[in-house]
Amino acid sequence: MKNAAAVYTQSLGKTGTSYNKGKKGYAYAYAILDGEKYYKLGTDQYITVMHNSAVYSKNLKKTTSSVAAGKKILTFGRTTIKNKKYYQTGYNSFISASNVDGTTRTLKKNAYVYKKSKGKAVRYKNSVLKQNSQQQTYGSAVSIKGKKYYIIGVGKYVAKSDFK
Numbered sequence: 001m002k003n004a005a006a007v008y009t010q011s012l013g014k015t016g017t018s019y020n021k022g023k024k025g026y027a028y029a030y031a032i033l034d035g036e037k038y039y040k041l042g043t044d045q046y047i048t049v050m051h052n053s054a055v056y057s058k059n060l061k062k063t064t065s066s067v068a069a070g071k072k073i074l075t076f077g078r079t080t081i082k083n084k085k086y087y088q089t090g091y092n093s094f095i096s097a098s099n100v101d102g103t104t105r106t107l108k109k110n111a112y113v114y115k116k117s118k119g120k121a122v123r124y125k126n127s128v129l130k131q132n133s134q135q136q137t138y139g140s141a142v143s144i145k146g147k148k149y150y151i152i153g154v155g156k157y158v159a160k161s162d163f164k
Contacts, residue, residue, distance in 0.1 A: 047075050047087060051099040051139030051151050057092050067095055070154040102136035105150065111162035115155050120145050124156055137163075 048070065055065040060081060067073060067089070076088040078097055085097035113127035121144045129135060137150035141160045149157035 046072050047100045048072050048154075049095065049099055050102065050154060051142075053095040053099040053139070055089065056086070056094045056096075058094065060094075063093070065093070069151070096139070099139045102138045104134050105137050105163045106134050107131055107158075107162055108164045109162055111158050113152065114144075114149065114157040114159075116144060116157070121147065121149060121157060127156075129158065135163075 049067045049072075050069055052069050053067045055063045055067065057063060058081065073089055076090075078085055078087055079094070080086070081094065085101075086094040087097055087100060088094055107129055109131050111129045113124040113129065114121040115124040116122075135150075135152050135158065137152055137158075139151060141148040141150050142157070143149075144157065148160035150160055150163065152158050
């Protein structure tokens with residue numbers, strides 16, 4: 001920092017934290033508010049990706065990178081691009097929030113939980129989810145041996161047809 005700098009919240013309230021002159025800090029974006037330039041600092045927030053996720057640039061072009069399900073990664077917050085929610089994972093690097101936050105869905109009947117083994121879906125232990133219970137599903141449905149499943153956890157699936 002060229003000068004000592006206070007750290008502000010998103011609503012421009014001081015946090016009580018500051019950077020001393022000469023201290024190095026990582027800022028990955030900036031905004032101009034009321035004619036002043038503010039830099040966005042990393043928040044040390046980690047997320048667990050529940051569904052394999054492509055990485056996109058800010059103009060929503062797919063990059064050659066992806067993030068595997070179950071991986072814990074650093075995020076710099078959520079943002080909306082073209083009416084869809086994304087997590088920013090680096091400079092000009094975003095993943096779909098639906099692969100992290102999930103969507104709440106209601107079961108229309110009792111449902112078995114499956115795992116993937118040798119390319120097919122097999123029952124996961126003796127797990128049965130009850131009718132009308134709500135489950136978080138992550139990302140879009142995936143296909144296993146021609147049948148559609150929602151991911152409900154890392155390596156855990158429920159048939160798409162079991163949901164309302």
